[in-house]
Amino acid sequence: MINPLLEALYQAHDAVALRGNLSHQSLVLSAIGSGDYFKAISAALLTLGGVHAPLWQTYQLLCTPNPVECVKRLVDTGRKVPGWGNSFVKGAPDPAWEVVHQLIIDHAPALEKKITSITYALHGLNKIIYPNPSCYTASVAIHCQLDIDLVGELLIRGRLSAWTREYCRVKREAPVLA
Numbered sequence: 001m002i003n004p005l006l007e008a009l010y011q012a013h014d015a016v017a018l019r020g021n022l023s024h025q026s027l028v029l030s031a032i033g034s035g036d037y038f039k040a041i042s043a044a045l046l047t048l049g050g051v052h053a054p055l056w057q058t059y060q061l062l063c064t065p066n067p068v069e070c071v072k073r074l075v076d077t078g079r080k081v082p083g084w085g086n087s088f089v090k091g092a093p094d095p096a097w098e099v100v101h102q103l104i105i106d107h108a109p110a111l112e113k114k115i116t117s118i119t120y121a122l123h124g125l126n127k128i129i130y131p132n133p134s135c136y137t138a139s140v141a142i143h144c145q146l147d148i149d150l151v152g153e154l155l156i157r158g159r160l161s162a163w164t165r166e167y168c169r170v171k172r173e174a175p176v177l178a
Helices: 004-016 022-034 037-045 055-063 067-076 095-107 109-124 133-143 148-173
Strands: none
Touching: 004 095, 004 133, 004 148, 022 037, 022 148, 037 148, 055 067, 055 109, 055 133, 055 148, 067 109, 095 109, 095 133, 109 133, 133 148
């Protein structure tokens, strides 16, 4: 039996995997250009980290004893806060992650307290942004005591089925390139 928090995380990733984000667009373009499943999935994976899905940076932030101080320094220096902000839902929590958030409240209250303190600190700095998939993925990894090197595995498991369905759709509908 799968852990309910992991199951909710995978379902949320599946729900948002095809929103037109960088990994989704890369997958589609590679599927059209190469016609190769492995290349298309690899293209999607190669977009992760840095600005798009900064899983490792988010994990580190959430493991910091005083993440609010880190957040203030990031904002003061004009940098993005890894794990917060969403291109698809502005000014409110992303409803796709509501179940995951509630399960974190129920099963990892200390971690949820950090998430909330970071969110409130950002709002106090006039940054009305909320946790994003990177935050929830890193949170679940921390709660499950996964090593930082394995946090990406949670995202991959959650998105692979959606990416595979999308690859198949693109292959069916894409024009044949000469």
